[in-house]
Amino acid sequence: MPEPKRSLAGRTVLAIFAHPDDESLACGGTLARLADAGARVILLCASRGEAGSMSDPALVPDGDLGGVRTRELRDAAAVLGVAEVLVFDHPDGDLRWDRVSELHAQIVAAIQQYKPDAVITFAEDGLYWHLDHIGVHERTFTAVRSLGADAPPLYYVTIPPGVMRGLVEAAHAKGGAPPDSSFWGIAPDAFGAKAKPPGFVIDVRDWAPRKLAALRCHRTQMGPNNPIAWINEDEARRWLGVELFRRAPIETANGSVLEELADPIKSEDVRM
Numbered sequence: 001m002p003e004p005k006r007s008l009a010g011r012t013v014l015a016i017f018a019h020p021d022d023e024s025l026a027c028g029g030t031l032a033r034l035a036d037a038g039a040r041v042i043l044l045c046a047s048r049g050e051a052g053s054m055s056d057p058a059l060v061p062d063g064d065l066g067g068v069r070t071r072e073l074r075d076a077a078a079v080l081g082v083a084e085v086l087v088f089d090h091p092d093g094d095l096r097w098d099r100v101s102e103l104h105a106q107i108v109a110a111i112q113q114y115k116p117d118a119v120i121t122f123a124e125d126g127l128y129w130h131l132d133h134i135g136v137h138e139r140t141f142t143a144v145r146s147l148g149a150d151a152p153p154l155y156y157v158t159i160p161p162g163v164m165r166g167l168v169e170a171a172h173a174k175g176g177a178p179p180d181s182s183f184w185g186i187a188p189d190a191f192g193a194k195a196k197p198p199g200f201v202i203d204v205r206d207w208a209p210r211k212l213a214a215l216r217c218h219r220t221q222m223g224p225n226n227p228i229a230w231i232n233e234d235e236a237r238r239w240l241g242v243e244l245f246r247r248a249p250i251e252t253a254n255g256s257v258l259e260e261l262a263d264p265i266k267s268e269d270v271r272m
């Protein structure tokens, strides 16, 4: 479904996440599709991901995992067409509690600087009840709400339940990933399991190969135990080709930049 050329030129979308790789997994397809349509995509990452896994110590010879993950994030952002990446240095693992007012103020400042037409962040479920994700959801909600009726529309992104299980089975089918495969220690069925129903879906099947390429830029997170390391582009289209959104129930300025890419919800999109 080719976009009318540059149909979103002049528009800005600000995506706010917790760790390097959240952006690609949660909505890498939508970010790439927005960029291709001419929108300016700004990515804000609250932490450098220094508490994450390390697939191979050789990737981090100086022990500075946060520094390596920040570079991986910039690589992924370039693949997705993100115009600008802001990486803050909040402590990975403590985002919900540490320097809360500072993160709130930074998000407010980013909105005031970039004047986005839409803001995207985690939903209440934090993809799989990850407390850092929930913390970023909370801070983004309070930051947007503090701007009153002039605030940009806020959107929550979730992963369709069953997707991560599908990726595990695709990896197993080709002998990849161990039988107890998990994603960064998280059981596959946890992803999307507690998400509220979406308001609309964005079909990103044509952008799934780029979403996969962006995910694989996060090399420290992409060891052989990770099913995403094993799938091909067709499997990415199948399992990573739909992203779910819901508009936050708060009064904001009008705007519909994400809805302009939306497709009606089909039952197979929300229950894989």
Ligand SMILES: [Zn+2]
Residues within 6 Å of the ligand: 018, 019, 021, 022, 130, 133
């Ligand atoms: Zn994360």
